[in-house]
Amino acid sequence: MTPDMVIKLAEQAIYMIILLSAPMLLTALAVGLMVSVFQAMTQIQEQTLSFIPKIVAVFIALLIFGPWMLTILMDxxxxxxxQLPQIIG
Incomplete structure (x- = not known):
């Protein structure tokens, strides 16, 4: 296994991590931003208020994007x- 192969495999793995985590992270970011705007408008400064909507939104995003993520991961x-014989040999 050459250093170029290791770098290529690491690059592909990092790309997969970013691609598969992006829907949940972006959903949590959007919901967190909406909750923050709501808190600023109503002057409610409860730190735990954003956790439940984020968790629910991430679970919904997982239900929506789950089949797509599974297909990408299986591919x-x-x-x-x-590529395993080329990597080992």
Whole structure:
């Protein structure tokens, strides 16, 4: 296994992590921003107020994007398994 292969595999893994986590992170960011605006408008400064809406939104995003994420992850795993003889040899 050459250093170039290691770098390529690490790059692909990091790209997969970013791609698969983006829907939940962006959803949590959007909900957190909306809750912050709501708190600023109503002057409610409760720190725990944003946790429940974020958790619910992330679970909903997981339900919506879950099949897509699973397909992407399965394709990546299939490609990785097909490249395994080249990586080992």
């Amino acid at each position: 990546y795993t299939r490609d990785l398994m097909q």
